[in-house]
Amino acid sequence: MLKFQFSVFLLSHLFLCSVFITNASVHEYNGEKFVSKGNAFVVHGGSEGIYSSFSDPNNLSAYAADSYIRFEKITFRRPKESANFSSLPIHALVFEVEDREIIGGSAYGGQRAVCCTADLAKLGVCLEGGIIHRPSTMDPSWPKVFGISFSGDDEIATIRSKSIRVTKTGMYNLYFIHCDLNLKDLTVEGKTIWKNPTGYLPGRMAPLMNFYGFMSLAFVILGIFWFSQYARFWREVLPLQNCITLVITLGMLEMALWYFDYAEFNESGIRPVGITMWAVTFGTIKRTIARIIILMVSMGYGVVRPTLGGLTSKVVMLGATFFLASEVLELVENVGAVSDLSGKARLFLVLPVAILDAFFILWIFTSLSSTLSKLQARRMVVKLDIYRKFTNALAVAVIVSVGWICYELYFKSNDVYNERWQNAWIIPAFWQVLSFSLLCVICVLWAPSQNSMRYAYSDEGNEDFDKDDTNLTLIKPSTTPSKDFRSAPEARPLQSSNGASNGDLEEDKTE
Incomplete structure (x- = not known):
């Protein structure tokens, strides 16, 4: 079964890698077909949050510190059988999301149209076959609309390379639009x-680079604390503490890889697919192991069984099921992603992960x-105290998670057009901070120490932890015990009716 699951995982990696390997930071169009939207035919060219330029607006050649959208080799192709007429213009439309209401119009208050209709043309507000738009009240030079037409029997029409300077911070959208019904199969x-x-x-991703830098530092500090304790008391280390060490190591690798992923993307303009895939995989493994560890601790593994x-x-x-579902979701959402908009596929992939998490x-x-009931029945005060703290931490984490999910739903439902994109990075960052905080709590509760073994499983009275406590019997000591009673090899510790040995009781009193 495990071999089959590994095969599925490997195949999914190869498939997704082949799908995303050609993507970079730029928005590439590889034969994208126009689709019908209302009375227009459109291709969505991209959406990104862009901050205003830092450079001198009068220095048009200083692109190094500028914000801009650059068009390079934008080519429209039509089939040879359709190349027998001069077409209406094919437009590139760039606008800021706050100006969305100035795009399109209606002659008599009916359905909003993007292409100028005959009725609107008669009113003199636009030219038939053109794009309906009005100048922005904030900047009359926006939105930016330009295009090209096919002449005669041309099969190719190319927009010359040009750059649009962005001088206002906002969420910008690009659409390629045409209104010619005769342009079939245009790409x-x-x-x-x-x-x-x-x-x-992209603007929404930019703060995450610094965030993952700080998270890398936080994991390094946690790692120094944990590994120093681990090295000092390595003879007392429990299997559970080895698992926690693995989670910390994976977390350090994940945060470092995410930082390098965003840093390389920001510097070169090419998103490193390999680093992204490794960051996603290490993160998924870490989350899977962390959930399994919490589940095993809750069951009492290594501590009471x-x-x-x-x-x-x-x-x-x-x-294994959670790993596969989460891995596919993260690969689809992150590998090759260059836009500030999430794809629709995420809606279908996030549901299995949410169900498995629940x-x-x-x-x-x-x-x-x-586990708490049985610890209380056996009067194991030390272990019971740790488990109560652990339970409280988990309860707080779940309550905070539910509250944040409600906020996230509210945020997204009230931000249909991504107008609050500058704060959107906080949503994924919160989950990283929450999981790190819970990991810190676990590290404090189960840190290696000279007393680690008292938290480990011990076979009190040779009875299994899951057996009924009522089957245990009370062994009465002799009324005249010998002086070397404790050192006699055949002597057994006192056993109470609730299953606690007198060693446990003494430990509890000491505590």
Whole structure:
């Protein structure tokens, strides 16, 4: 079964890599077909948040620190059988999202049209077959509309290279539009380059580069604390602490890879597909292992029970399923992504991950409830105190998560046109901070120390943790115990009716 799941994972990696390997920071158009939208035919050329230029607006050649959208080799192709007439213009339309209401119009208050109709042309507000738009109240030179037409039997029409300077911070949209019903199977090729003053990162992604830099530093500090404790008390290390070490290591690698991914993207303008895929994979492995560790701790593994018994295969199956679902979602969402808009595919891929997460949470709290009850019944005060703190931390994390999900839904439902793009980076950053905070709590509770072994599983009275406590019997000591009672090899510790040895009771009193 594991071989099959690994094969599926490998095939999905190869498939997604082949799909995204050609993408870069620029928006490329490789034979994109125009689709009908209302009375127009359009191709969405891209949407990005762009900050205003830092350079002198009078120095038109200083593109190094400018914000701009550059058109390079934009070519329109029509089939040879359709190349027998001169066409209406094919437009490139660039506008800021706040000016969306100035695009399109209606003659009699009916359906809004982008292409100028005969009725609107009669009113003198536009030319028939052209794009309906009005000058922006903030800047009359916007929106930017320009284009080209096919002449005679030409099969190719090319827009000359040009750059549009961005002097106002906002979310900008590019559409290629034509209104000619005779232009069937028209396609567009070429690319546009979108640049912010500080580099090629889209505006929504730009703050994430600094964020992952700070997160890398935070993981380094956590790693120094954890690995120093690990090195000092390596003889007392538990299997559970080895798993936590693995999660910290994966977290350090993930944060560093995300930082280098965004830094390379920002510097060169080419998104490094390989680094992105590794960052996604390390992050998915980390999240999967972290959920499995929390589930195993909730079940009492390594602390109050030596193994998971028959539940091992179920835990592994749940973890493998979550890994595959999360990996595909993250690959589709991040690898080759250059636009500030999420694709529709994410809506279908996020549902399985959400369901599996809910199943994890339900199983974790069910197991915690059972473990706490048995620890309390056995009067294991030290372990009970740790588990109560762990439960409280998980409960707070779940409550905060639910609250943030509600806020995220509110944010997205009230930001249909991505007008609040400058704050959108906070949403993915929050989940990273929350998971890191929970990891810090776990590290504090189960940090390696000279007393680590007292948190480990011990076979009190040779009884399994899951067995009924009522089967245990009370062993009465002799009324005249010998002086070397504790050192006698055949002597057994006191056992109470609730299953706690007198060693545990003494430990509890000491605590």
